[in-house]
Amino acid sequence: MVAIVALLATNVYFYVKYKNTGDQVYELTGEKVNMQAEIDRIEAEMDRLTNENVEINAALKASQDSVQSAIASLRHQLEQNNLTREQLTEAQQEINQLKLQVSQYKEEIEQLKNQNARLTSERDELKREISSSSERVAELEDLNTDLTDKVKVASALKISDIVVNGVKERNSDKENVETRARRTDKLKITFTIADNPLAERGMHDVYLRVIDPNGNLRTADYGLFEVNGNQIQYTYKT
Incomplete structure (x- = not known):
């Protein structure tokens, strides 16, 4: 048990x-x-x-x-x-x-x-600011270029009262005005330069171009002057 x-x-x-x-x-x-x-x-x-x-x-x-x-x-x-x-x-x-x-x-x-x-x-914000600034600079540069061009044009000397006469030379050093081309020895050109306060002070060269009836430039020394980046022949410089 x-x-x-x-x-x-x-x-x-x-x-x-x-x-x-x-x-x-x-x-x-x-x-x-x-x-x-x-x-x-x-x-x-x-x-x-x-x-x-x-x-x-x-x-x-x-x-x-x-x-x-x-x-x-x-x-x-x-x-x-x-x-x-x-x-x-x-x-x-x-x-x-x-x-x-x-x-x-x-x-x-x-x-x-x-x-x-x-x-x-x-x-991204900086990029936008730079882009905006670049555009503004470009606008100002264009404006400055435009103003410079306008000032350049405005400061150019203006010529008026142009008179061209044919001249026959005499032995007495006298000059007679001729109206016939075949009897003309040279041309006498007179003009007036208008006063322009925007023009650069100092001496300036004046270039003359004389074109004959056939459209040819009358020149002897083949001199050149520059206009807007282009070389152009002239007849006489004073």
Whole structure:
């Protein structure tokens, strides 16, 4: 009778022990599955942040590498069988720390994106200002060129009262006005230069061009003068 009671007690003991052990294993397995799911979510978030196409600095790159290394380490730990409560607790602490690290990394990425957006906006605004300034400079240069041309035209000497006479030379050094071309030895040209306060002060050369009835320039020395960048022959310079 005593032996039967002892056997029953032993069976009850082992039943309770194995039941508790089974419950504990089931509980630990559930925690491990939940941790693996958390790691999956963390890795997915890191992949999303990595695909933001933001140029990161060395510090952020180091943080990114650290997170990826921690994820790989945790996955390896959770792949082990028969993990103890202490090991799972330690793994959960590492996951919590990893969450914090990813959260900080996310904040830094957002700050970097905002900074990049601000710099892009400032760059575009600066480009618009430079473009506007360039256009204004071009307008002022055109205006200055136009004014310079107008001043140049306005400052030109104006000639009026032009009189051309054929002259016949006499032995007595006297000159008689001739109306017939065949009896003319030379031409006497007189003109008046109008006063122009815009003209440059000083001596000025006056170039004369005499064209014959056939449209040919009458010239002896083939001298040239420049007008608006063009070389033009003249008959006489005074």
